[in-house]
Amino acid sequence: MAHLATCVDSRPHVAPVWFAYDTGNEVIEVLTTGRKLANIRENPRVALSVQKDIDGQAQWRVTMLGTATVVDDDEATRKSAQRINQRYGAEGTAWPENDLVRISVGTATVKEY
Template identity: 35%
Template sequence: MAVAQRRGRRIMMSGPELDAYLTGQRTCRVATVSPDGRPHVGALWFAWDGTSLWLYSVTRSRRWADLRRDPRIAVVVDDGEEYGELRGVELSGTAVTVGEAPRSGEPCPELEPVEALFARKYFGIDAMPHDGRHAWLRLTPDAVVSWDFRKLP
């Protein structure tokens, strides 16, 4: 994973901090580019496997249509209320579809650990329920920028 951060190095997260943060957070905001060039942003649940961010998206969504046309994507995960509590991560790169779309549960070894992780994180169960409306997108980021204002003096 490339780190594109030059400014704010003193507030950027270390690798272990980044992994812990992305593993613990539940909601991200996903930005795509619409056909007219305007950005589209929407919230999604996600899973982080230590290398890639996995998004389970409705295949009949504007997000999905945008990514089929232009797979560039940016994702922000952030939290904090007061200025000194703000922290987050921006990941950007190219989204790749993994498995069938929409997902019906056909065997896909690459998705087995991701689906188990996602099912436990969001549903409290061991196996992923498939509704025939969603599919998996993988973002292995080309660039990562992070911040943790709690590190400021």
């Protein structure tokens, strides 16, 4: 799981999201709806943070800054939704109301503990 930070009224809005790395397009893909999606449409600058824990102990984290694009392609959204949902143990067709967002990473910071 990752935490996606968007901006609303010049203030950060952070929420957990499921994600996957799309090697073909070299972007991070997330599925979202609601406030996060509205924020991205208004301001595409985002941050994404991913942390790996083992037994409650942080092993590493990656913090990325990038630009988000809402993908208006039903087939691409369906394929990505299947991949992302199955990665987290959900049915591939779960949450069909979500939209696909692709994040082009500008910078990334890695920290190992």
